[in-house]
Amino acid sequence: MAEVIGGRYEVITELGRKPGKRTYRVKDLQTSDECILKRLSFGEDMAWEDVQLFERETQVLQALYHPAIPKYRDGFEISLSSGQGFALVQDYIPAPSLAQSLTAGRLWTESQLKTLAKQLLDILIYLHSHSPPVIHRDIKPSNILWDELRQQAYLVDFGAVQTVISGATRTVVGTYGYMPPEQFGGRSVPASDLYALGATLIHLASGQNPADIPQENQRLQFSNLVNLSPGFVHWLQQLLEPGLDKRLNSAQAALRKLNNSHDWARTQSQLSQPEHSKVLWLQKTDELEIIIPPARTQGGVGLGGLIFLGAFALAWNSFIFFWTGFSLLAPFPINLAFGLFSIPFWVAGIGMAGLVFFGLFGKVRLKITSETISQTFELFGFRKQVTPSSSRSSITQIEHQVRHYTKDSDGDRVTVQPDLIIWAGTRQYNLGGKGLLSDPEIEWLANALSQYLEIPLKVKAKSEGA
Structure with a gap:
């Protein structure tokens, strides 16, 4: 005979088991609805933090009304052979988790990932808009359900939820691989959920648990493991920045960036490096080097x-x-x-x-790190920094001056050569002038830098009478 909990909920099957905790799929004998029941029992293996988290989950769920979050139905105390306990009842969603999708060997395409990401960001916008914000703190494949027929995602298991405003909590919760660095110190902010979302999407795209993906400076090195457009990879990298000061700081901002990432990807694919160009574009997670070879090459x-x-x-x-x-x-x-x-x-x-020697044997090197931008001119092993280094945050404009014509003071037609200028405050870093680059190369670099730095490109083109 099936166990009945609280005189109302008949156990259909056990879904999960942890010390002091059980999760069941049950049938509500009063309504005949199927539900999810989570049970917490007092015992020697239960920590006081577990009680606090369970109570917090119950309180939070009672205040949440979102179609993609299973609705709270009931909560009560129960008597068990081992002592007292608590029960929490929610709506049952008849859909498998993303963890089950991964176990089956499925790899998600970029289009599918974007659909999923937009739905989850919509949920996070709702959660984080509360005062104080509701922070899930444990977003991962096993806590996301996916209804393939309806193409709908659901966020479940609010057992790690945080609603306090304070900078840190005594309890460190979450799952290794999906937790951002600040969460290891007991601190969680809305952007912490964005990191977990990014790690989840990478797991779905690569099939590899984020905990097993190599890191460099705490950044996941995943780009070679996935088949995704540069624009989408760039967006994921912004979610996965280890530092809060560089990570996308809100679900709204992340959604806006995601909606614009297709423009980034489309421009990237339409404007690729010219076929015979020898310019080197060397990009790492937090560093970019552009090397312009001698004009003779x-x-x-x-x-x-x-x-x-x-x-x-x-x-x-x-x-x-x-x-x-x-x-x-x-x-x-x-x-x-x-x-x-x-x-x-x-x-x-x-x-x-x-000028002739430099054009034949010299190189121009532009380097942009997470902190600075610098440019050097190199000839026979000697380097000269013409323009002093500037902070990356001071970069305000990228200007593409296309080839055009004007008239001098005598009314004669004069050609204005194409150029590419990066403005950092009052300092300018020129690429492409003096015949070092062709017009298509300058156009390609201008767009690529605009996308990399996320700064709008200013195109300066004016033609006056011939």
Whole structure:
């Protein structure tokens, strides 16, 4: 004969068992509805924190009304052979958990993950909008149900829920692999749920438990384990930032970013690196290096311009050399005057020669870390930082100046060369000027940097009469 709990709930099957805790699927004998009943029994293996969490879960569920959260139905004390206990009854959702989906070997596609993520973010927006915010603290595949027929997600098991405003709690709850760093210290904020959501989505995409995925600087290195667009990977990385100051700080912000990630991905796929470009885009989780090789390896207009400039510099410096030599043969002080007169011409000639050497053998390196942006010019192993380093947070604008035409003071047509400028306060970091990059390369880098830094791209293009 089936066990009846509280004189009303007939046990159909046991769903889970932990020390002092049982979870059953039951039948309500008064309504014939199937429900979920969670039972907590007092005993030697029960900690006082378990009672507090159970009471908190009961109180919170009574105040929640969301179609994707199983509704609270009943709560009462019970007498057991081992002593007293508590029971909590909720609606039963006839759907498997995501953990069961993973056990079956299913890997979720990006489209499916986005559908799931949007629904879960909607739930989190509801929970976090309470005052104080309701923080689940244990989002993971086993606590999310998925109704395949209705394409609907449900968030269950609020046994770790937190509603206090204080910065830390004595009890550390959650599941390793899905918990953000701050939760290990007993601190939970709404963004803690976002980290757990990101870890859950990665588990579904890769089939690997986040606890088993390698980390670098506390960041999960998952991009090579999943088949996802760069835009969606970038969004997940924002959820999984170990530091709260860099993580997306609200479910609303995360949903907005997710809705815009398709633009990021579409632009990325439409504007790929030009076929013959030798520019290196070296991106890690928290660092980006762009290396522009010598113009001689690039070909095109840059190399042609260097050949012309090299020939002109050779002719210029040869003339100045002979002119200075003959000048020095003149009697003093005429030779001194001619020597001093030739200095600006030597400066110009050496400058042109330097440009040619840099174009043939030099490299430009732009480095953006989580803290700074810096740019160096490298030639024969020597490095020179033309513009001082700036903090990454000071980057305010990315400007793409496309090739266009204007008129000088005499009314003659003048070509304005394309350029790419990153503005960090009053400092500017130029890429692509002086013929180092082709127009398509500058356009590609401008869009890629705009997406990477999440700063709108300003396109500067103006054509005045030919």
